[in-house]
Amino acid sequence: MSRIFSGVQPTGNLHLGNYLGAIRNFVGLQDNYECIYCAVNMHAITVWQDPEDLRNNTREVAAAYLAAGVDPKRSIIFAQSSVSAHAELAWIFNCVARLGWLNRMTQFKEKAGKNRENASVGLYAYPNLMAADILAYKATHVPVGEDQKQHLELTRDIAQKFNKDYGTETFPLVEPLIFGEATRVMSLRDGSKKMSKSDPSDYSRITFTDDRDSIAMKLRKARTDPDPLPAKLEELDNRPEAANLVGIYAALADMTRQQVLDEFSGAAFSTFKPALTDLAVEKFGPIGEEMKRLRADPGHVDSVLKDGAERASALAAPVLAEVKDIVGFLLAR
Ligand code: TYM
Secondary structure, eight states: OEEEEEEEOOOSOOHHHIIIIIIHHHHHTTTTEEEEEEOOOHHHTTTTTOOHHHHHHHHHHHHHHHHHHHHHHEEEEEEGGTTTTHHHHHHHHTSSSOOOHHHHHHHHHHHTOOOOOGGGGHHHHHHHHHHHHTTTTTTOOEEEGGHHHHHHHHHHHHHHHHHHTOOOOOSSSOOOEEEOOOOOOSSOOTTTTTTOOOOSSGGGBBBTTTOOHHHHHHHSSSSSOOOOOOEEEEEGOOOOOHHHHHHHOOOOHHHOOHHHHHHHOOOOOHHHHHHHHHHHHHHHHHHHHHHHHHHOOOHHHHHHHHHHHHHHHHHHHHHHHHHHHTTTOOOOO
């Protein structure tokens, strides 16, 4: 059976990249798969989080799923820390994954920066917990943005090594689902950096809760180049900022990037940016409104998370029991 698992870190500033690269895709997949969507609060604390902010941001991720169109009856929405199988399986995977594998992870290098000695052990072991998230449900498909590809390759390596070491077929080899016209949305201030929750500049990203004025202002200030939009895709190759805005437009409008160029070739950014603003407000605005409504009703979000945690626990428990038995842990009866 095919099962989807994906997660978003509750670290605040949910943005257009999270939406176009991941959350929007979560919605459509519900028609064909059993879907499990998680607010990965244990991943979040690999770097410092204020506890009150973490609580609020966990609800915010759940609210974003709901507002985008994830149906909590068909799909499971829950917080990672409520299902202890994630932590337990992650420990076993800490003993399967090799140091050499983790040393190659580019996200750790980026996040730890120069001061690597001072990074938390959790930040280093982060991909093992991610493998545990997915494999605790024997999920087969994982919708993510492009930046998570390397972590999913590691998940496959862990599954493969576990199966080989113990002579089993316990874990599936997960398939990344990276699709759409905006799998890597770039910063509005610098086309060489990806749009990120932790960028110090608020102008680098459009967030779920930005209103029309802020979206318009951020796009007005978005970095571009002096040339009009070209007719052919190849002509965007050395124009990262232009390519980014065209990709965002295409994704929001459900068009290909070539179709966007067919419509706007020859147009200056003074024409294209207002069109993109209208589109972003039209598509993104209602989600922000719904999130505001949900924020005012934390009881509802909490009840969705509680119900999701119970259903997720019930799915993960037999997998964890199977794994413990395979590893040779005595099962308490
Ligand atoms: P996170 O919280 O950084 O991002 C959530 C999702 O958004 C995607 N994304 C982007 N897509 C396009 N353009 C961007 N600029 C952009 N920035 C972020 C991410 O690829 C991701 O799909 N490690 C994961 C969370 C995680 C997870 C998992 C995901 C934990 N366990 C298990 C899948 C399965 C992360 O930090 O995502």
